[in-house]
Amino acid sequence: MSTFRTATHRKQLQAVGATDDNTVIERFHGKIPEREEYQRLKNHWLKPGDTLVIYDLEALGGKRSARQELQYYREHDIHVKIVNIPTTTIDHLDNPEISNMILDTVISTLDYVISHEIERTKKHQTQGVDRIRDKPAWNNYGRPQIQLPANYDEVMQRWTRGDITAAAAMGLTGLSRTTFYRLAHQYKNGGIGV
Incomplete structure (x- = not known):
């Protein structure tokens, strides 16, 4: 799948092997299941041994969905080239294990980034709660308690x-x-x- 918005993207995609006759262009939005062209490409066109070229990792959605999509391609022996991650665009036809190792590294990096973001979010939430705990705003913090009806x-x-x-x-x-x-x-x- 190739997604491009400018002539520059098109040239960059062509530089790593994408051609106009095998390029799918789809308006980008984050929800992978709702992307009909992408689903057709993934589930019907791509076969083991094929190469998928995308311009940007965001074409696969957010970090979590991109990680799932990359894992799917890894498990189905579909090579992925991501133009803005140059190490993924190098052809390793003589040794496909190198391509798999690079894709594994990208997946591991996404795992790290996702877990780091979760930890950072929890830390910021805890700090926010700690800041208001001793203030009058604490009495109004959280969901209001349900008042039982008289009956x-x-x-x-x-x-x-x-x-x-x-x-x-x-x-x-x-x-x-x-x-x-x-x-x-x-x-x-x-x-x-x-």
């Missing part, structure tokens, strides 16, 4: 006896399905007393 105990007793359905109990209490069942579980286990 909750009566309705729950009727529901647990089987006098009314869960749907009727939800309607009488005004609780959403998820909230109703979460509170019902606590109610049955003695976690909620009204």
